[in-house]
Structure formats: C-alpha cells, structure tokens
Amino acid sequence: MEHIDTLVIGAGAVGLSIGAQLSQQREVFVVEQGKHFGEHTSSRNSEVIHAGIYYPSDSAKARHCVAGKALLYQHCEDYGVPVKMLGKVITAQNDAEIQTLEKLILQAEQNGVDDLYWLSQVELQQKAPQITAKAGLFSPSTGIIDSHQFMLSLIGQLEHNQGHFVANTQFISATPVQRGFLVTLNCEGQTFTLSCTHLINAGGLFAQHNAAKIEGLSGAQIPPIHYCRGQYFSYQGAHPFKHLIYPVPEQHGLGIHATIDLAGQLRFGPDTQFIDTIDYATDSSALNTFYQAIQRYWPQVDKSKLHIDYAGIRPKLQTSGAQDFIIENQSIHGIAGLINLYGIESPGLTASLSLAQSIQALLDAE
Ligand SMILES: Cc1cc2nc3c(=O)[nH]c(=O)nc-3n(C[C@H](O)[C@H](O)[C@H](O)COP(=O)(O)OP(=O)(O)OC[C@H]3O[C@@H](n4cnc5c(N)ncnc54)[C@H](O)[C@@H]3O)c2cc1C
Known part of the structure; x- marks a missing residue:
C-alpha cells in the first residue's frame, strides 16, 4: 500500500x-x-482581496485576512497572477450608518488596517461618480484578483x-x-x-x-453547517466606476455591493438566503430587491441592465451572530x-x- x-x-x-x-x-x-x-x-x-476591516479584534478572520492580504499581493506579483489594488468606497446613507463607519475605522485600526480615510463630498464624487451618500470611507488596500x-x-x-x-x-x-x-x-x-x-x-x-x-x-x-446562498446580478453595459462600492455591512455579509472584475465588468451581490442543500440555482425574482438595495447608493442604476448571474454558498457555522x-x-x-x-x-x-x-x-x- x-x-x-x-x-x-x-x-x-x-x-x-x-x-x-x-x-x-x-x-x-x-x-x-x-x-x-x-x-x-x-x-x-x-474575487475581492479584503483589507481586514470588519472582523472582530483577535479573531482568526482578522489575523488571517490582514496577513493573507499582504501574502496574496506578493504572491500575485511573484507568480504573475492578475490582480488590481482598486480600493473601495464604503458608503453611509444616514447618521446611524455614519456611526457604523466610525466603528469600522476603529475596528480596522485594531486589526492593523490603518489606511482608511474619510472622503469629502467632492472626493466622493471623484472616486464614485453618481453615488449618493451622506458620508464615505475609502479603503485603498482592497483589491480584486483572478481567483x-x-x-x-x-x-x-x-x-x-x-x-x-x-x-x-x-x-x-x-x-x-x-x-x-x-x-x-x-x-x-x-x-x-x-x-x-x-x-x-x-x-x-x-x-x-x-x-x-x-x-x-x-x-x-x-460543528453544524448552514448553507447560506449568495447570488449576483451582472450589470450589462457601461458604468462610471473605477473603485468597488459598498454599503455598510449587514448581519450575514457585507451587503449588496458593486464589484468590478479584471475585465471591467460590474456586478452586484451577494444577497443572503439560507438553504437546505448545496444548490447553486439562481432566482431572477430577486431583481427588485437588488434594484432597491443598489438604488440606495446609486439612484441612476438602470434596472433593465441587471441580469441574474451566478450564486455561491457560504459555509456558515450558525444562522446568526x-x-x-x-x-x-x-x-x-x-x-x-x-x-x-x-x-x-x-x-x-x-x-x-x-x-x-x-x-x-x-x-x-x-
Ligand atoms: C458569495 C460569496 C462571496 C465571497 N466573496 C469573497 C471575497 O470577495 N473575498 C474573499 O476573500 N472571500 C470571499 N468569499 C469566501 C471564499 O470564497 C471562501 O472562503 C474560499 O473560497 C473557501 O475556499 P475553500 O478551499 O475552503 O473551499 P472550496 O472552494 O469550496 O473548496 C473545497 C473543495 O473541497 C472539495 N471536496 C470537499 N469534500 C471532498 C471530498 N470528500 N473528496 C474530495 N474533494 C472534496 C470540494 O469539491 C471543493 O472543490 C466568498 C464566499 C461566498 C460564498
């Protein structure tokens, strides 16, 4: 043997x-x-290289995200893997969300991510044209990778x-x-x-x-496993973005955000839905929910250009928290x-x- x-x-x-x-x-x-x-x-x-902003202090997620980000950018350079450090804008629509951003800055610092900065309204418009937000943060070390x-x-x-x-x-x-x-x-x-x-x-x-x-x-x-599906809608056609655009995070994920792949294609997602089996089927009836979520930060989004794309499944260990x-x-x-x-x-x-x-x-x- x-x-x-x-x-x-x-x-x-x-x-x-x-x-x-x-x-x-x-x-x-x-x-x-x-x-x-x-x-x-x-x-x-x-396919986002996360900066390490959101995760609780001293968590394995915080440690491995921050260390992994540096290793990953270096690996991409060493092995010629396509990558771009695009940076991302995190938007807040009201005072409560601004407080969330304030907490995010502190959390990020505790995790060793000290490059976040506030955007003025002028900078917000430069970095994220057509985006409306009461306040915005910029994370320069967030990027995208060809997985x-x-x-x-x-x-x-x-x-x-x-x-x-x-x-x-x-x-x-x-x-x-x-x-x-x-x-x-x-x-x-x-x-x-x-x-x-x-x-x-x-x-x-x-x-x-x-x-x-x-x-x-x-x-x-x-430990138990709970499958939590997240699906994406792609945005067909031109768009004004050069950076990733995020809302404030929500309970099970980072919210329906805008990512751009290395080919420049814009897509939105993922949403969250707990399911019983590993099933990657997508549901185009989520269009309205996506449209409303995107409209909160991009009022000019053209609904007719949103097309259901693909889904992934998060291996959650619990259904909340x-x-x-x-x-x-x-x-x-x-x-x-x-x-x-x-x-x-x-x-x-x-x-x-x-x-x-x-x-x-x-x-x-x-
Ligand atoms: C919707 C969504 C968005 C995400 N976005 C990001 C992001 O932007 N940035 C980020 O950093 N992370 C992101 N993640 C998380 C990231 O994708 C995963 O953490 C990562 O891909 C997990 O990799 P893995 O190798 O553990 O799992 P997998 O990629 O699932 O690989 C496990 C492999 O094991 C194989 N396998 C299992 N059992 C057996 C067996 N018995 N015999 C042989 N083979 C077996 C499976 O077939 C599978 O190929 C996201 C996750 C989801 C669901």
Whole structure:
C-alpha cells in the first residue's frame, strides 16, 4: 500500500494554498472530488482581496485576512497572477450608518488596517461618480484578483515541489492507525486505500461531511453547517466606476455591493438566503430587491441592465451572530495528524495563504 506524508482533502483556494505551502517540505497529495479544481466556493465569490476591516479584534478572520492580504499581493506579483489594488468606497446613507463607519475605522485600526480615510463630498464624487451618500470611507488596500489564475499558480507551485493535484478523486473515509491514517478514496468509481501521516480536511461546504467519515471523531466534535446562498446580478453595459462600492455591512455579509472584475465588468451581490442543500440555482425574482438595495447608493442604476448571474454558498457555522474560522488539530479533537478547517467563508480567499502558513506551523509543532 502506498504511504504518503500528507493528504489534503479539497482543491479550493484553501486546500491548494495548504498543498503549495506544505509541499516545500513534505510529500503532499491534494485530492479533489470534482473534475476540476475550485468548482465550489473558490470560483463563486466576489474575487475581492479584503483589507481586514470588519472582523472582530483577535479573531482568526482578522489575523488571517490582514496577513493573507499582504501574502496574496506578493504572491500575485511573484507568480504573475492578475490582480488590481482598486480600493473601495464604503458608503453611509444616514447618521446611524455614519456611526457604523466610525466603528469600522476603529475596528480596522485594531486589526492593523490603518489606511482608511474619510472622503469629502467632492472626493466622493471623484472616486464614485453618481453615488449618493451622506458620508464615505475609502479603503485603498482592497483589491480584486483572478481567483482561477491564483489557483492555477498554486497547482504550479505544488507540482514544482513534486506535490500532486489529483482530480476526480473523492475522500470516502479514514481510520486512525499508529502514526497516521488508512484512507479510502474513490477515483472514478474505483475504491482504493492508502496511508498517510497527516490528513488535512479543507473540504469547504463538505468539511463537516468529511469529518463525520473520520473514525474517532464523534458527532459532538463536529460543528453544524448552514448553507447560506449568495447570488449576483451582472450589470450589462457601461458604468462610471473605477473603485468597488459598498454599503455598510449587514448581519450575514457585507451587503449588496458593486464589484468590478479584471475585465471591467460590474456586478452586484451577494444577497443572503439560507438553504437546505448545496444548490447553486439562481432566482431572477430577486431583481427588485437588488434594484432597491443598489438604488440606495446609486439612484441612476438602470434596472433593465441587471441580469441574474451566478450564486455561491457560504459555509456558515450558525444562522446568526459573528462567527470565526475554526481550525482544529489534535489539541482540540485528540487525533494526532488530523486538521479540520470549518466555516471558511469570506474572507477565506484573501486569507488562504495565511491559513496555509498556520497549518504548516501546526504540523511543525507536532
Ligand atoms: C458569495 C460569496 C462571496 C465571497 N466573496 C469573497 C471575497 O470577495 N473575498 C474573499 O476573500 N472571500 C470571499 N468569499 C469566501 C471564499 O470564497 C471562501 O472562503 C474560499 O473560497 C473557501 O475556499 P475553500 O478551499 O475552503 O473551499 P472550496 O472552494 O469550496 O473548496 C473545497 C473543495 O473541497 C472539495 N471536496 C470537499 N469534500 C471532498 C471530498 N470528500 N473528496 C474530495 N474533494 C472534496 C470540494 O469539491 C471543493 O472543490 C466568498 C464566499 C461566498 C460564498
């Protein structure tokens, strides 16, 4: 039976970042159940490099977002991944929202993000023509990235280090044995077993399902998962924006904001809807809700140019309140060599390279 050092479950941005990082020192296989890498959340998001403004002080999200942002910009430069530090405008429509922006500045500073600044009405009009707001903040270090090229660059790094990305291969189950695991995989209908010393579960929306297939983990040790779909409308035609435009954040996300992709295409989203199964179906009847949300900050938006686009699903750990990334190793679940990542919602793309470094540190400390 083949033995490898580390098996990573899942080839999204996080699993691939972990694979690329660990492959510098270890033999790594990254297995992916889909035909291609990154078919789930990593290709169904806003492709924004977040600055690290919103997350509670000392949270894993704050730490990994701020560290990950710096690593990601550097990685894009080193590997030629398309990226633009466009900056974003966060708008407030009334006094209560201005207070939220004031809190955001303080929160950002606590998170180590000290480059936010207020925009005068003149600056607001220059940075965000046609946008109406009582006040606006500018975040210069927010950017956009080509997430597909980013993941491709990680596969390149992994393979350069003699690591392997294996598509069409599903993790089925694992049994802890002395110094590692016996793992059952299904590759295009054929089941086979290998052994590994370390097992990293970066399964995104499927992480809890995978954890339940690892012998020795009880149901009580696995956090619940709640799927929260967010869909986007694209805006066909010309638009006046050069920066991303955000409202103040809302309970489950950052609000229906305007992002521009590297091709200059404007899109709005994501909204929030809790669903029972992983289902990427979109609902064009949300048009009115989107239109109203966008009109609050862009009254001239042309409704006829809004077209339903795609949806992504957030792996929420709870249905209300702030939640953090969960990374569990032996010190928490008691199984040597196993690391589970749960709830890697936004800003997981931004944070991915920092998360990978922390997984390396956990393995090195074993
Ligand atoms: C609507 C939305 C907008 C977002 N916007 C942003 C943003 O602008 N900026 C940002 O930083 N973050 C954003 N995020 C968050 C970010 O997209 C995710 O945190 C990140 O992509 C998660 O990556 P992942 O690798 O953990 O998960 P995924 O990309 O879902 O990858 C997990 C992979 O594991 C595979 N897998 C699972 N189980 C198995 C198994 N048993 N065997 C083999 N393979 C398996 C899956 O097929 C999948 O490909 C957004 C998320 C959503 C939903």
